[in-house]
Amino acid sequence: MIAINNLTFEIGARALYDEANWHIKPGEKIGLIGANGTGKTTLLKLIVGDYTPTSGTISMAKDLTMGYLNQDLLSYSSDKNIVHVAMEAFERQNQLHDEIENLLKKLETDYSEDLLNKLSDKQHEFELLDGYNIEYKAHEILAGLGFSEEDCQRKLSTFSGGWRMRVMLAKILLQAPDILLLDEPTNHLDLPSIQWLEDYLKSFEGAIVIVSHDRWFLDKVINRTVESRKGKLTVYAGNYSFYLEEKALREDIQRGEFKNQQAKIRQEERLIERFRAKASKAKMAQSRIKMLDKMERVDDVDDDNPTVNFSFRFSKQSGRHVVTLEHITKKYPTIDILEDAEAVIEKGDKIALIGANGRGKSTLLRIIANADKDYAGTATTGHNVTTTFFAQHQLESLHLENQIIQELQAFAPKHTETELRTILGSFLFTGDDVFKKIKVLSGGEKSRVALAKALTADANFLILDEPTNHLDMQSVNILIQALQQYEGTLIVVSHDRYFLDNVANKIWFIEDQKIKQYPGTYVEYDEWNSNRKLAPKSAPQPKKEEKKAEPVKQQPTENKSQQLKKLNQDLGKMEEQIAALEKEVKGIEAQLADNTIYNQSEKAQQLTDTYQLKKLELREQQARWEALAEQIMELER
Template identity: 90%
Template sequence: MIAINNLTFEIGARALYDDANWHIKPGEKIGLIGANGTGKTTLLKIIVGDYTPTSGTISMAKDLTMGYLNQDLLSYSSDKNIVHVAMEAFERQNQLHDEIEVLLKKLETDYTEDLLHKLSDKQHEFELLDGYNIEYKAHEILAGLGFSEADCQRKLSTFSGGWRMRVMLAKILLQAPDILLLDEPTNHLDLPSIQWLEDYLKAFSGAIIIVSHDRWFLDKVINRTVESRKGKLTVYAGNYSFYLEEKALRAEIQRGEFKNQQSKIKQEERLIERFRAKASKAKMAQSRIKMLDKMERVDDVDDDNPEVNFSFRFSKQSGRHVVTLEHITKKYPGIDILDDAEAIIEKGDKIALIGANGKGKSTLLRIVAGADKDFGGTAVTGHNVTQTFFAQHQLESLHLENQILQELQSFAPKHTDTELRSILGSFLFTGDDVFKKIKVLSGGEKSRVALAKALTADANFLVLDEPTNHLDMASVNILIQALQQYEGTVIVVSHDRYFLDNVANKIWFIENQKIKQYPGTYAEYDEWNAKRKLDPKAETPAPQPKKEEKKPEPTKQPQSENKTQQLKKLNQDLTKMEEQIAVLEKDVKELEVKLADNSIYNQAAKLQEMTDAYQLKKLTLREQQARWEALAEQIMELEA
């Protein structure tokens, strides 16, 4: 379908891609991933022809049709209503519609056979292209993306940038091209719209390339993952979770090969050092030196997953009830948000506030934070509660002339520079990065600075409104680790379901103007909500305690056996177990060698089979080793 061969693309002296290769096949649903700055968006622009590669070729069929959603479309505006804008996707149908209207007008005064034939031909082609249903299709897709019937009659120019982007997405989906190229398609979408888009893309018959930082979305849609890293493109035959497992497996194998090679190099260097001074051994020493020089070195594994390595502290603990909401009523003209609603946030809660846009999430968050006082009822903040409120508009309050480190120093003077640099390092600001001025940072970098400020505050209650906007996957993982370590109370609004599932222990949602609560993780809520749609009477279940894993128990011996007999039998069992462990270790090493062969990663079925076998062997080996340790301890106790 599309073949990228030996692609090199240079920006100044920097090669963004260096001899990269990638073949895209019909029907593949691909997630294009990588850290910010690795060239994902650039690659999409190279594919559609906006950029020209420095060298290499991109081959594709001449009649291939492409639909490209990119963030540049945010600036597009029109005075047409959004249905007409979306229907611009049907270029030929619209042309035929206009031609048919002209012919019908002519027939009012010039009723000839020639005009009738032309009209008949145009109407036949229009019908074959399903022209009579294009408006219905436009309404259907716009509804899926969150537009009401009233919205459909509004001009595109009256919508915000995010909603205009949804219209552009609808237009591209209506084109039904051979391949969709989607750059951050879930930006500006709420959860129901993201879930609708997931279902649409899963059923889409063409190929798809998606650039996204939404792990949950990628896992639901894609069946291939392509990583852009260090100028190369590496293909993994599965979704994002599969990619993580396979990458970890490859890293484990590479790390083992690196350690083995380093050990061999040190051994050879010791031999060389020992014998090079002896005349009789000098030839052998020189031979070994040449062998080391020719050895193809295995690189150590780079750490792509920075970890949060600082602890959060606040000077005082809050009381049990952090915020108590009673009889809350909130209305806007024509919209009832809350009506006599009640809820309590308790110490240690980590609450995800979810729902569609326009249903009152941000309003409720502002009420909880005390930023909105215009409501009925009472919102009481509890004893000793100290709060920090993070929202995207707070990026504007950053001091543009400050260096990053200065910004944190002025906000959190009780922290030492070492502590602040550690915090900034966790948010991917390392070395001299901390001396960059705020004004030169990207939107994502400013978000990371603002989040770092929020997390250094002496606050035992965090209120976070869309904290994952503009963050790449590495930054989202850092925020997850930070909030998992945080011992205070959190309430957060986000459309990133992976983030919510790893942070929240309670789910809040607004339904019938009431605040409803689900006591569990997002994944548990999602499963329950899917069942509830089928059975509306289903009640919210209480969270089930996790089962503890059973540890292997040592083999019990009959009390009738004397100590000598027991020791003899246990030692025999130990010997047999050692033999089994040796066989398992050999099997694991053999599978590691096979999995180190890159050619297998293009054979999804064989790769999955071999990976499953490898994981099973490793699990069996660990179990056997645990039994061996338990048995060895039992023997030592008897021998004491």
């Protein structure tokens, strides 16, 4: 389909690609991954012909059609409504539509057979190209990407850049090309739209190449992973999780080969030193020196996974109730966000606030942070609570003339320079990078600086609005590690499900203008929510046959006593079972907390599966206990 052979691409004196090779086959769904700066976006531009290789070839069939979504499309604008913009994908159908309209106009005065035949041919071709359904298809895809019917009538120019990007994505999907090239397609999508796009791409018949930092999204869609690293392209025959396992295995093998080779080199060098001193052995020594020179050296494995090695500090612990929301009502002229909503954030909560865009997630964060006071009701901050609020607009508050290290020193004067350098190193600012001025940084780099600032604050409550925007996978992993170590309370909005699943122990969502809560991880919530959607809504319950005119008989007292005794016995047994399950769950949690378990991937996976099953069993037993306890209370009345 597309063959990349010995590709070299140089920027100045630096070779971004050095004789790289890669063949894209029909129907493959590929994740193109790699650290920032390794040339992923550049490679897509080389494939579509925006850039020319320094050497090597990129060959493909002449009739191959490509759909390319790139971040440059953010600036595209039009005064047409978004349905018309999306329908520009149907170039031939639109051309035929205009020709048919012209022919119909001519037929008002000219009834010639020639015109009738032309009209019939055009209409036949239009029907074969499914032209009568193109508007329906456009509406369908726009709805999947989060646009309402009212939105569809608005001009593209009235939308923000992120929403315009969604329209451009819809247009590319409607083209149904032979291959889709998608550069960060989830950047401007909310969770429902990402999930819709996953399903769409899984059923897409053509090939797909995706550049994305959203590993959950990649795992759901791709069946091949290609890593761009050190100027080469390495193919892995599976999704992102498979890539991680396979790469670890390859690195273990490489590490072993490196150690063995180094031991052999040291042995040869010792022999050469011994032989070199004797004239009779000089020839042998020279021969061994030549052999060493010709030896193809195995490289040691580079550590691409930096770890967080600093600890959070805050000078005082918060009270039990961090924020209490009571009777909160928040409305905008066109939408009601909250109506008499209530919720409590308790010490130690790590909350993921999720949902579609426009449901009020960022508004709720601002209310919690006391940054929005235009609402009814009360939001009470608890005793000794110190707050840091991170949001994307706060990137603008960075001091452009400051060096990175100066920015952190001014914000966190109690930290030593060594501590601040350690924190910045965790966010990939090493060596002289810390002396770069803020004004020369990219959007992603500024995000990392702002996050580093937030994490150095003397705060026991973190409020984070889309902290993973503009972060690559390495940086997301660093943030996950940092928040897992954080002993305070936090609430976060993000569309990165892998991130949420690794940092949150509670899920909040806004539904029916109320704040609702699920007490568990994102994976557990996702399973619960999927089952909830599958359950029939307000389905009529089958009615039991009722015997009319037959009064309810009062149970004799002795029977009631016997029944209570039996139920209390059952309750006691159930409490013993719950206690045993709780002990099992805690035991498994202790095993999972031991990092050495992850050296045995199969055992770790089995233990994780057992943990999930035991937690589910525990929740079910607790629900049965509650039902039985209510039954006993009813009988005791």
